[in-house]
Amino acid sequence: MDIFLAKEENNRLRQEKQLLKKKLEELRKRVVGEDLVMMLPALPEKKMVFKGLVTNKEDMNKLMLTPLIRYPLLGGSALVTFEKAEVAQGIVEAKEHTVELSLGEELEELDRCRVQVQAAPVDLLLPSALEISLTRSSRTILVSDLPRLGIPDEVLLDKLELFFSKTKNGGGEVESREFLDDSGQVVLTFAQDGVAEPLIARGHIQVLIGKGKYDLKISPCLSGDVTNLQLQPCRCPRTVLLSGIPDVLGTEPMRDTLEIHFQKASRGGGEVDALAYVPAGRWGVAVFTEDAG
Numbered sequence: 001m002d003i004f005l006a007k008e009e010n011n012r013l014r015q016e017k018q019l020l021k022k023k024l025e026e027l028r029k030r031v032v033g034e035d036l037v038m039m040l041p042a043l044p045e046k047k048m049v050f051k052g053l054v055t056n057k058e059d060m061n062k063l064m065l066t067p068l069i070r071y072p073l074l075g076g077s078a079l080v081t082f083e084k085a086e087v088a089q090g091i092v093e094a095k096e097h098t099v100e101l102s103l104g105e106e107l108e109e110l111d112r113c114r115v116q117v118q119a120a121p122v123d124l125l126l127p128s129a130l131e132i133s134l135t136r137s138s139r140t141i142l143v144s145d146l147p148r149l150g151i152p153d154e155v156l157l158d159k160l161e162l163f164f165s166k167t168k169n170g171g172g173e174v175e176s177r178e179f180l181d182d183s184g185q186v187v188l189t190f191a192q193d194g195v196a197e198p199l200i201a202r203g204h205i206q207v208l209i210g211k212g213k214y215d216l217k218i219s220p221c222l223s224g225d226v227t228n229l230q231l232q233p234c235r236c237p238r239t240v241l242l243s244g245i246p247d248v249l250g251t252e253p254m255r256d257t258l259e260i261h262f263q264k265a266s267r268g269g270g271e272v273d274a275l276a277y278v279p280a281g282r283w284g285v286a287v288f289t290e291d292a293g
Helices: 002-042 085-094 104-110 153-164 196-202 251-262
Strands: 069-074 077-082 096-100 114-144 174-179 186-190 204-209 212-243 272-278 283-288
Touching (some): 069 272, 077 085, 077 251, 085 114, 085 212, 096 251, 114 196, 153 174, 153 186, 153 204, 196 212, 251 272, 272 283
Antiparallel strands (some): 077 212, 114 186, 114 212, 174 186, 204 212
16 A cells, blocks of 8 residues: 555656656746847947948948857757758657667767757847937048058057048047948947038048048938837757756766767758867857858
């Protein structure tokens, strides 16, 4: 009688454990999604330059966004991107996979050691709608077409400030100057009104830098604030998240083992395009671009 009751209790506890694991996984996914949404207002400001040629008037108000998503990767997990989406879908549908920890002669004692890993889809939040409020500064100009002279940025900024601070060049007292990140363009802000507009109207100006004269482009400077941002979930068609990977091998051997396992068609896999693995106790960040899976 006691043995029968003990078996019933074990079965009940096992069922409760499975139920709790399922609820924990659902809660984890929901919390990750909510954390991403809550992080949005706290994202650091980044100055950007929108540039290009518009040939059609109807394209004037269109803005194309190229996604660059940073995805947190917890310890004991890996991201596998396959060349074919149908392979990734099959791996996700199987949910659990048995991986043999074997690398030939290097680890003979582990020839029969196997681990269970879980496969899940990768869901990202991507912008579906974006509204930006633009403001044109009355004291600021954007200077572009700068020459590549091989001199430090600060030296070039000094020369530009010196030129544009002189009234004979159409300038005035420069209040601030700075390079825009990754653009090769400089923003100059004057201390007084009425200086920027005539320069912008000219469009171009010849500036003496060192021993050479260079034709620089002068444009209005627009500052923008995001007034509306809407997100929608998007599932990566070719990428799979593997979790529950124990820390029993070094980083490189485990990475190689996972890639060997999941590229074999006999195990439901296929050609692996990329694989990122983070051992237990660490964390990493995976970057998804427009062409990533």
